Amino acid sequence: xxxxxxxxxxxxxxxxxxxxxxxxxxxxxxxxxxxxxxxxxxxxxxxxxxxxxxxxxxxxxxxxxxxxxxxxxxxxxxxxxxxxxxxxxxxxxxxxxxxxxxxxxxxxxxxxxxxxxxxxxxxxxxxxxxxxxxxxxxxx
Amino acid sequence: xxxxxxxxxxxxxxxxxxxxxxxxxxxxxxxxxxxxxxxxxxxxxxxxxxxxxxxxxxxxxxxxxxxxxxxxxxxxxxxxxxxxxxxxxxxxxxxxxxxxxxxxxxxxxxxxxxxxxxxxxxxxxxxxxxxxxxxxxxxxxxxxxxxxxxxxxxxxxxxxxxxxxxxxxxxxxxxxxxxxxxxxxxxxxxxxxxxxxxxxxxxxxxxxxxxxxxxxxxxxxxxxxxxxxxxxxxxxxxxxxxxxxxxxxxxxxxxxxxxxxxxxxxxxxxxxxxxxxxxxxxxxxxxxxxxxxxxxxxxxxxxxxxxxxxxxxxxxxxxxxxxxxxxxxxxxxxxxxxxxxxxxxxxxxxxxxxxxxxxxxxxxxxxxxxxxxxxxxxxxx
Numbered sequence: 069x070x071x072x073x074x075x076x077x078x079x080x081x082x083x084x085x086x087x088x089x090x091x092x093x094x095x096x097x098x099x100x101x102x103x104x105x106x107x108x109x110x111x112x113x114x115x116x117x118x119x120x121x122x123x124x125x126x127x128x129x130x131x132x133x134x135x136x137x138x139x140x141x142x143x144x145x146x147x148x149x150x151x152x153x154x155x156x157x158x159x160x161x162x163x164x165x166x167x168x169x170x171x172x173x174x175x176x177x178x179x180x181x182x183x184x185x186x187x188x189x190x191x192x193x194x195x196x197x198x199x200x201x202x203x204x205x206x207x208x
Numbered sequence: 209x210x211x212x213x214x215x216x217x218x219x220x221x222x223x224x225x226x227x228x229x230x231x232x233x234x235x236x237x238x239x240x241x242x243x244x245x246x247x248x249x250x251x252x253x254x255x256x257x258x259x260x261x262x263x264x265x266x267x268x269x270x271x272x273x274x275x276x277x278x279x280x281x282x283x284x285x286x287x288x289x290x291x292x293x294x295x296x297x298x299x300x301x302x303x304x305x306x307x308x309x310x311x312x313x314x315x316x317x318x319x320x321x322x323x324x325x326x327x328x329x330x331x332x333x334x335x336x337x338x339x340x341x342x343x344x345x346x347x348x349x350x351x352x353x354x355x356x357x358x359x360x361x362x363x364x365x366x367x368x369x370x371x372x373x374x375x376x377x378x379x380x381x382x383x384x385x386x387x388x389x390x391x392x393x394x395x396x397x398x399x400x401x402x403x404x405x406x407x408x409x410x411x412x413x414x415x416x417x418x419x420x421x422x423x424x425x426x427x428x429x430x431x432x433x434x435x436x437x438x439x440x441x442x443x444x445x446x447x448x449x450x451x452x453x454x455x456x457x458x459x460x461x462x463x464x465x466x467x468x469x470x471x472x473x474x475x476x477x478x479x480x481x482x483x484x485x486x487x488x489x490x491x492x493x494x495x496x497x498x499x500x501x502x503x504x505x506x507x508x509x510x511x512x513x514x515x516x517x518x519x520x521x522x523x524x525x526x527x528x529x530x531x532x533x534x535x536x537x538x539x540x541x542x543x544x545x546x547x548x549x550x551x552x553x554x555x556x557x558x559x560x561x562x563x564x565x566x567x568x569x570x571x572x573x574x575x576x577x578x579x580x581x582x583x584x585x586x587x588x589x
Binding site for chain 2: 097098
């Protein structure tokens, strides 16, 4: 099993095919979209592949250490940031192919006109813990 | 086996152990062990005296644990040198436990966790699931909370207001999970109301009941929010409303108004309206004025602006809103609503979309996006 992060972006991803902002959809189209996402997560829970899903608010801040005894420096939010993460889903699947298959399904969530958004999702493998058996048996 | 009934015995069993001289942290662990044991054993072999059974098992667990860890026992002996024994006072220990678990030295999240475990009898795992954090994290939070209140004398009187704030948090910030936190908050508040005669305890209980009554009507099956005005009032729980109103009326009759009674009064006025259009907004504005006087909370003024918009028209609402800091949470959402009522749909749609971007939770974000979409599609077609 391997864990993958499916990342959804507010900004920074290539433009999707069905690129209409959500507040221009009909309320029914929004409901259908929300339902699709929920059904998707439920289905993954049933197949034993769902780990976590979270959405992020668009506005945040940059923070860094500013030396001993000083409060951290905060900066932002920067409206012009090129890349803005909207949320993620973590899945635990048997193969990279399965991760891609699921990302493809998630990207088919309906948008304006009830048609799939074709939204670009970023698929990133987790760096896993080292395996217990570290020697290679074939060369050992 | 009735698990809620079992858990309702938690505080008195724990209180007995502490009165016998067990320190709070160790006694609390022992009671948890006894509860787990009860869940395992009782279905096949139910005891005649449930509370006596729990006390016996918990006390044995406490003794085992302290004997097993001699070094720790010595340490505890040094810390707890004050006499913990002595004749048990007539007062019920349950109330003391509420005070201890809501002690002002605890952070809100610690007080919530400790209350749910030591008073509510929930397991660490259940509490962790309810608040969507790993069990180990919740175990640490509870452990730290117990160490924080270690030096607090069990029999010193506490401030009921701190307890109410904790119970309010449990009710209001209940996430999903197997445990119904809102229901649990009501149970704990009922139990508190049985222990202490205080109009604000009654006020909080009434507030919870009146909101719980609307719960089924508040969301669609798909989880989306239904605003108060659009709720199917036939789905409101009339029994809970009747109980809440009765509790509130008795509290108000004592003429010691507090913020929870005032909030409950507003909820009662909504509950009282057979249809949204029949809501007594004038009286609601008056209650918000009382509430603002009692708490000086800017969020109250924001809600008041909505009520003014209903009572005196959208323009009056917008004027009330203009006096408030626009950085307040939900300020933009209220502005959007009032502009829509005022007939300015373009501004309202723009503000709804902006409010959606600032929304603190997903359900609210989706709701506000839908509002924007509703106006945008109406304007286009």
